[in-house]
Amino acid sequence: MIKRTFILAFLSLCTLGAAVSVLASGYQGRSASSQQPKTLYIVTTTAHLADIVHNLDPGHIRVESLMGTGVDPHLYRPTSSDVIKLKKADLVIYNGLHLEGRMVELLETLAQEKPAIAAAEQLPPGMLLEGPDNATDPHIWMSVPIWEAVTGIVTDTLIAHDPSYQDTYRQKAALYKGKLEKLDGWIKESVATIPKGNRVLITAHDAFGYFGDTYGLEVIGVQGLSTESEAGLQRIEALTDRLASEKIPAVFAESSLSDRNIKALINGAHQKGHTVARGDMLYSDALGQSGTVEGTYIGMMVHNVKTLTKSLGGKPPVFALDNELALNAP
Numbered sequence: 369m370i371k372r373t374f375i376l377a378f379l380s381l382c383t384l385g386a387a388v389s390v391l392a393s394g395y396q397g398r399s400a401s402s403q404q405p406k407t408l409y410i411v412t413t414t415a416h417l418a419d420i421v422h423n424l425d426p427g428h429i430r431v432e433s434l435m436g437t438g439v440d441p442h443l444y445r446p447t448s449s450d451v452i453k454l455k456k457a458d459l460v461i462y463n464g465l466h467l468e469g470r471m472v473e474l475l476e477t478l479a480q481e482k483p484a485i486a487a488a489e490q491l492p493p494g495m496l497l498e499g500p501d502n503a504t505d506p507h508i509w510m511s512v513p514i515w516e517a518v519t520g521i522v523t524d525t526l527i528a529h530d531p532s533y534q535d536t537y538r539q540k541a542a543l544y545k546g547k548l549e550k551l552d553g554w555i556k557e558s559v560a561t562i563p564k565g566n567r568v569l570i571t572a573h574d575a576f577g578y579f580g581d582t583y584g585l586e587v588i589g590v591q592g593l594s595t596e597s598e599a600g601l602q603r604i605e606a607l608t609d610r611l612a613s614e615k616i617p618a619v620f621a622e623s624s625l626s627d628r629n630i631k632a633l634i635n636g637a638h639q640k641g642h643t644v645a646r647g648d649m650l651y652s653d654a655l656g657q658s659g660t661v662e663g664t665y666i667g668m669m670v671h672n673v674k675t676l677t678k679s680l681g682g683k684p685p686v687f688a689l690d691n692e693l694a695l696n697a698p
């Protein structure tokens with residue numbers, strides 16, 4: 369009623385022509401605002417997955433990851449604010465394959481209420497590796513070609529939910545996949561510079577299986593696939609024997625885990641007469657601090673490869689995207 373009275377009063381003050389012109393401009397305004405896309409709110413468990421979404425964003429996505437830097441996804445328990453975020457999300461993307469070991473029930477329940485996809489579980493089974501105990505290895509981001517396949521899965525999911533932007537999603541996906549291919553080629557060149565006898569990567573837990581499989585390194589985690597199992601003294605003893613007898617030059621701590629076992633290896637090898645260097649910390653299950661180069665997937669992989677290549681006696685070549693990474697650090 370107020371609206372009608374306002375329009376009548378308005379018309380009585382204006383010439384018909386002016387009124388038509390004002391109404392027409394009002395109509396255009398509404399038309400433009402109706403074209404504003406609705407914000408799509410996406411929640412991911414890991415920052416790795418949020419990074420893919422960020423790279424595909426046509427400009428109306430708000431993406432948040434629940435697990436920040438230094439967080440161990442195997443042991444992570446969702447907080448009450450995480451549950452609120454998951455309930456509010458238009459779309460939830462998680463890794464799956466039991467990476468989020470303590471969130472499985474919550475995520476599976478959520479998937480009955482809203483779109484929630486386990487990205488790793490949509491990969492062709494032939495791409496996946498079995499770890500010890502016949503468990504499937506969930507650390508899929510460690511192989512760049514597999515991560516490219518995950519990028520494809522996330523792209524298809526976004527297109528299914530937001531089909532009017534499918535061309536933009538496809539263009540952005542192609543651009544990002546081009547960068548991943550450059551990264552993959554550079555990792556192969558870097559690893560090729562490591563003396564063959566030194567291509568052994570010893571880390572705190574079994575996060576690097578896909579990395580070793582794709583790039584030709586033997587990978588040994590002191591703990592198993594999940595950080596829930598403790599490494600026994602016998603395992604530490606056997607590994608220090610190997611370090612000493614094969615003169616393996618370095619072992620590596622991980623950003624999301626305590627370095628207790630790595631210190632035990634270094635001390636054990638020292639007692640057997642072999643000095644093992646402590647390689648710089650590697651990012652395994654969490655990205656670096658957001659706002660830094662290592663806070664992106666590509667930046668994290670570049671850090672890891674430079675670190676392990678140098679510590680194992682190789683010399684990584686210059687990476688073509690180094691400058692771009694530094695400039696674009698979010």
Ligand SMILES: [Zn+2]
Nearest residue numbers: 575593594653
């Ligand atoms: Zn892990």
